[in-house]
Amino acid sequence: MEEIKLRIKDLSVFFGKKQVLHQVNLNIPANKVTAIIGPSGCGKSTLLRSINRMNDFFEDVRIEGEIIFDGNNIYAEGVDPVTVRRRIGMVFQTPNPFPKSIFENVAYGLRIQGWKNKKAIEEQVVKSLQAAALWDEVKDRLHSSAFDLSGGQQQRLCIARAIAVEPEILLMDEPASALDPIATARVEELIRSLIKKYTIVLVTHNMQEAARASDYTAFLLLGKLIEFGPTNQIFTNPQKKETEDYLTGRFG
Amino acid sequence: MIEENNLKRRYLVQNIWFTIFWLSMILIAVVLGSILYFIFSRGVKVINWEFLTAAPRRGMTEGGIFPAIVGTLYLVLGSIVVSLPLGVFSAIYLTEYASPRHPALRAIRTAIHCLAGVPSVVFGLFGLAVFVKIFGFGVSVLSGSLTLGIMSLPVVITSVEEALKAVPLSFREASLALGANKWTTIWRVVLPSSLPGILTGLILSIGRVAGETAPIMFTAAVFYTRGLPQSPFDPVMALPYHIYGLITEGTRPDKQIPLAYGTAVVLILLVIAVDFIAIYWRGRARRSRKW
Numbered sequence: 001m002e003e004i005k006l007r008i009k010d011l012s013v014f015f016g017k018k019q020v021l022h023q024v025n026l027n028i029p030a031n032k033v034t035a036i037i038g039p040s041g042c043g044k045s046t047l048l049r050s051i052n053r054m055n056d057f058f059e060d061v062r063i064e065g066e067i068i069f070d071g072n073n074i075y076a077e078g079v080d081p082v083t084v085r086r087r088i089g090m091v092f093q094t095p096n097p098f099p100k101s102i103f104e105n106v107a108y109g110l111r112i113q114g115w116k117n118k119k120a121i122e123e124q125v126v127k128s129l130q131a132a133a134l135w136d137e138v139k140d141r142l143h144s145s146a147f148d149l150s151g152g153q154q155q156r157l158c159i160a161r162a163i164a165v166e167p168e169i170l171l172m173d174e175p176a177s178a179l180d181p182i183a184t185a186r187v188e189e190l191i192r193s194l195i196k197k198y199t200i201v202l203v204t205h206n207m208q209e210a211a212r213a214s215d216y217t218a219f220l221l222l223g224k225l226i227e228f229g230p231t232n233q234i235f236t237n238p239q240k241k242e243t244e245d246y247l248t249g250r251f252g
Numbered sequence: 253m254i255e256e257n258n259l260k261r262r263y264l265v266q267n268i269w270f271t272i273f274w275l276s277m278i279l280i281a282v283v284l285g286s287i288l289y290f291i292f293s294r295g296v297k298v299i300n301w302e303f304l305t306a307a308p309r310r311g312m313t314e315g316g317i318f319p320a321i322v323g324t325l326y327l328v329l330g331s332i333v334v335s336l337p338l339g340v341f342s343a344i345y346l347t348e349y350a351s352p353r354h355p356a357l358r359a360i361r362t363a364i365h366c367l368a369g370v371p372s373v374v375f376g377l378f379g380l381a382v383f384v385k386i387f388g389f390g391v392s393v394l395s396g397s398l399t400l401g402i403m404s405l406p407v408v409i410t411s412v413e414e415a416l417k418a419v420p421l422s423f424r425e426a427s428l429a430l431g432a433n434k435w436t437t438i439w440r441v442v443l444p445s446s447l448p449g450i451l452t453g454l455i456l457s458i459g460r461v462a463g464e465t466a467p468i469m470f471t472a473a474v475f476y477t478r479g480l481p482q483s484p485f486d487p488v489m490a491l492p493y494h495i496y497g498l499i500t501e502g503t504r505p506d507k508q509i510p511l512a513y514g515t516a517v518v519l520i521l522l523v524i525a526v527d528f529i530a531i532y533w534r535g536r537a538r539r540s541r542k543w
Contacts, residue, residue: 052429054425054429057428059351059352059353083431085428085429085431086430087431089429089430090425092422092425092426094422096420096422096423096426097426098426098441098445099423108427108440109430109432112430112431112436113431158426162429162430165430
């Protein structure tokens with residue numbers, strides 16, 4: 001069995017009176033890509049955002065259950081969500097670079113952590129851009145606006161920004177859904193290359209993407225975890241009828 | 253052919269409304285044009301170098317308006333120093349920190365909107381009672397700046413609030429997901445992104461502050477000073493109040509009224525000039541912030 005990076009235990013999430021997640025249990029293996037798939041509104045994004053406590057910002061959210069990261073429950077009393085988010089990074093559905101230069105976008109996470117040494121910041125920015133497979137395209141214009149980049153480049157910049165602070169887990173919320181097929185392929189390739197260092201959780205409603213890019217797949221339906229296993233097995237030999245129906249396009 | 257008739261009728265209705273919109277636009281252009289025409293045609297001939305750089309002489313029938321220009325600039329700057337930090341800080345609190353459903357918040361918002369509707373002479377009386385008398389600042393640049401600053405707070409708060417709300421949620425989320433706390437996110441992402449909107453609020457308030465007469469009548473302005481103010485506790489001359497003085501005081505209306513129009517021209521040009529500087533800044537700030 002693989003090393004487990006994160007254990008989700010009996011996680012339920014409510015928005016007001018509406019229950020969005022029902023007692024989800026899921027173990028995220030280290031240095032693998034775990035895809036979360038399911039139809040719109042099944043709670044994929046809510047599950048993902050629970051992992052770095054990004055749901056805390058909603059007004060009437062209530063969260064039950066535990067998420068064990070490094071032996072500690074991140075929802076335990078007294079845990080500062082900020083410290084959780086420093087170790088669990090996130091890439092969003094639509095590329096959302098800051099209205100700053102390419103360089104400053106990547107340096108942002110370092111600066112807010114108090115990095116002052118110019119040379120160290122520069123090295124880390126270059127390293128992150130290289131890891132995000134963006135360096136060759138931007139090395140001559142690091143100080144021009146991030147908005148001058150194409151959508152696919154912007155998304156890779158957001159990945160560079162997220163990995164610059166060297167998180168242990170990287171959460172990706174449909175990172176390729178706003179991109180064209182070529183840019184998508186580059187992002188997926190990048191995801192595969194990142195697992196040497198990071199554990200990745202990837203939400204997608206694109207089943208082919210899950211099949212191409214992930215090692216494990218979790219299928220979520222109406223807020224319940226239906227099935228979890230190696231991607232290969234889920235796609236070729238699903239154990240549950242709902243999974244098979246979804247994968248064969250009977251609903252979705 | 254019922255449908256065709258109906259179609260013709262709908263085009264007719266459309267054309268009638270377009271004409272009404274067009275006429276309204278023309279009417280406004282005419283009104284604006286005639287204001288500028290009357291002020292400029294009467295005022296331009298008294299404007300020369302001496303008018304802009306000298307003090308009034310001979311009971312305000314000759315000389316220039318230099319002390320009033322300087323006084324108005326002081327008051328505008330002073331009021332910005334008061335209203336900008338206060339307005340930005342309270343707008344940040346209202347939009348970013350306060351829970352949006354709290355009833356007290358709605359009361360505060362309503363109060364701010366009411367404040368915007370208070371006649372400016374009431375602010376003048378408030379300034380007289382509080383800053384001039386109770387705080388003992390006397391009739392001075394300081395009292396006037398505080399009064400004008402408080403008067404322009406609602407405009408500043410409302411426009412800064414709008415600017416902050418216009419910053420996309422995705423920017424905040426990106427910052428928070430990197431482990432920034434709320435204040436860091438506001439300081440490093442939200443505020444820089446909303447700078448153009450904040451500058452818009454500033455422009456609006458400058459225009460209003462520079463032209464106000466009532467709030468400074470009892471708090472800052474006098475008809476005549478010897479020389480320029482030496483400290484914030486000195487009274488000043490100011491352009492709008494100078495116009496008022498030229499029209500209502502003195503014994504030589506034949507000489508004073510053209511000077512009043514000239515002063516009005518300078519006031520208009522001054523406001524336009526300050527606005528252009530702010531608009532230029534805003535344009536520069538906007539260029540790097542398209543989203």
